[in-house]
Amino acid sequence: MTGGMANMIDGRALAAEERRVLGDRVASLAAQGRQVRLDAILTEGDAGAEIYAQRQRAGAEQLGIKFHLHTIPQDADEATVFACIQGLNADPQVHAMMMFLPLPEGVEPERIQAAIDPHKDVEGVNPANIGNAVFGRRSLVPCTALAVRHMLERRGVDLCGVRCLVVGQSNIVGKPIALLLMRSEATVFSVNRFTKDLPDLARTCDVVISAAGVPGLVTPEWIKPGATVIDVGINRIQGPDGKSHVVGDVETTEVAEVAGAISPVPGGVGPVTVAMLLRNVVESAEQATGG
Ligand code: NAD
Numbered sequence: 001m002t003g004g005m006a007n008m009i010d011g012r013a014l015a016a017e018e019r020r021v022l023g024d025r026v027a028s029l030a031a032q033g034r035q036v037r038l039d040a041i042l043t044e045g046d047a048g049a050e051i052y053a054q055r056q057r058a059g060a061e062q063l064g065i066k067f068h069l070h071t072i073p074q075d076a077d078e079a080t081v082f083a084c085i086q087g088l089n090a091d092p093q094v095h096a097m098m099m100f101l102p103l104p105e106g107v108e109p110e111r112i113q114a115a116i117d118p119h120k121d122v123e124g125v126n127p128a129n130i131g132n133a134v135f136g137r138r139s140l141v142p143c144t145a146l147a148v149r150h151m152l153e154r155r156g157v158d159l160c161g162v163r164c165l166v167v168g169q170s171n172i173v174g175k176p177i178a179l180l181l182m183r184s185e186a187t188v189f190s191v192n193r194f195t196k197d198l199p200d201l202a203r204t205c206d207v208v209i210s211a212a213g214v215p216g217l218v219t220p221e222w223i224k225p226g227a228t229v230i231d232v233g234i235n236r237i238q239g240p241d242g243k244s245h246v247v248g249d250v251e252t253t254e255v256a257e258v259a260g261a262i263s264p265v266p267g268g269v270g271p272v273t274v275a276m277l278l279r280n281v282v283e284s285a286e287q288a289t290g291g
Contacts, residue, residue, distance in 0.1 A: 007256060009151055009230070009263040015271035018150070018279065019063060025282045026064040029289065036285040037066040038122070038278075039088050041081075041099040045074040049100040056098075059274060065281060068094075076104045081112055089117040095288035096122045096281040119287065122280035125172070133179055140280050145176035147272035148209055148230050149184070155261055157207065157228055159184035165202050166190050167218070167249070168211035173232060177209055198222070210249035218250040226260035232269050 026036045038060050042053050057067040070084055081103060088094045097120045103109055113125040121129055124142040132139035152159060164186045168174035178190040189201060193212070202208055202222035210218050211232035223229065233249030248265030256262050263269055 007259060007261045009155060009261055009268060011147075011151070011263060011268040011271045014151060014154055015275040018272070018275040019059075022275070022278055022282050023063045025286070029282075029285060030064060032289070034285065034289045035066055036064065036282060037068060037094065037096065038281045039068045039070065039094050039097045041070050041072060041084055041088075041097070043072045043074060043076070043100065043103050046100075046102055049102070053100055056274075056277075060278060060281070063278060065278065072104065074104055076107070078107045078111070081107050082115060085112060085115045089115075089120065094120060096120055096284045098123050098277070099125075120284060122277055122284055124176070124280070130171075130176060130179070133176070133183070136183065140284065141180065142172055142176045143273045143276040143280065144173050144211070144232060144269065145180045146276040146279070147269050148177050148232065149180045150276065151230060151263060151269065151272055152207065152228065155228060159186040159207075161185065161187065162207060163187045163205045164189065164207040164209065165205040166209045166211065167198070168192070168213070168232070170211070173211045177211060177232070181207075212249050214249050215247050216249075216251055218255060220251070220254045220258045223255055223258040225258055227258075229255055229259045229262040230269060231263050231265050233265060234270065 029036055040053060040056060042049055053069060060067045072081060072084060088097050097116060101109055103112065114127060116126050118126045118128040121140050124140045129139040133141050159181060164181050166174055166178045166188060169190055169192045178188050181188045191198060199222045203224050205224060205227065207228045208222065209230045209232060213233050213235060215235040215237050229250055231248035231250040235247050236244050237247055239245045246266050252262060252264055
């Protein structure tokens with residue numbers, strides 16, 4: 001093996017593999033006359049969200065999933081957004097929905113997310129879904145957490161009894177990751193910006209997952225030789241050439257010299273997260289149609 005690149009976890013390849021599996025599941029539903037579909041809500045006027053929606057459409061349609069986009073005017077009030085959600089909740093043709101942020105000014109995302117039918121909530125943003133996951137019941141879980149678990153599973157990491165560090169405790173990223181690892185009987189250390197002596201704790205762990213949003217946070221001195229490192233961070237920084245780059249939380253090149261396996265940014269957790277959203281869509285379709 002030559003250098004650190006040998007132990008990279010290729011998120012794009014894992015995502016492509018998952019998309020092939022999902023394409024077959026969509027086709028088998030179609031053979032029973034059942035069309036898989038994803039409905040998305042987009043507030044007009046945000047260029048980033050519009051690009052993300054176009055990508056989502058392309059990714060879905062490639063698998064044979066129909067994509068319906070519902071746009072909301074930038075000046076809409078909360079009642080308008082609620083009405084859109086309630087219409088989709090009530091429509092039996094709709095079995096999967098997602099909502100791009102930002103919402104119109106003054107509309108609180110958490111109140112709207114809680115109104116999404118939990119069975120159709122493919123982003124796992126309704127608190128009922130995370131609650132059901134705590135109790136080990138079937139539920140739709142946030143896609144980033146699913147991606148991290150999928151990457152570890154495909155890497156052959158048996159999580160039972162393994163010491164795992166999760167850096168970051170947000171409701172939508174860090175906490176769901178920690179929860180899924182607990183569900184796999186891992187020994188989980190969930191830490192935040194106030195945790196003391198983080199490198200010392202990290203060096204006792206076989207799996208290190210960073211979801212802090214801090215470039216350069218995880219250095220080789222954090223890493224037990226042979227550990228698996230998953231970088232969830234997405235940070236835009238200005239490089240020495242003056243151009244902006246996307247990096248994660250981990251000093252990838254240096255850490256790769258010590259770690260057994262490491263997921264890069266870009267090309268790691270990101271593409272797998274997109275694939276996991278589509279997996280949630282297919283699963284909600286299978287559930288809705290008794291598949
Ligand atoms: P957040 O800001 O809501 O939460 C950050 C968490 O990290 C907090 O719990 C904070 O205490 C902790 N933290 C911050 N600095 C720390 C430090 N120095 N040491 C230890 N802990 C520290 O962020 P978020 O929404 O959870 O997102 C985290 C990162 O994940 C961001 O970079 C975001 O862009 C990225 N993200 C990636 C994906 C993906 O699919 N790859 C999806 C969502 C978010």
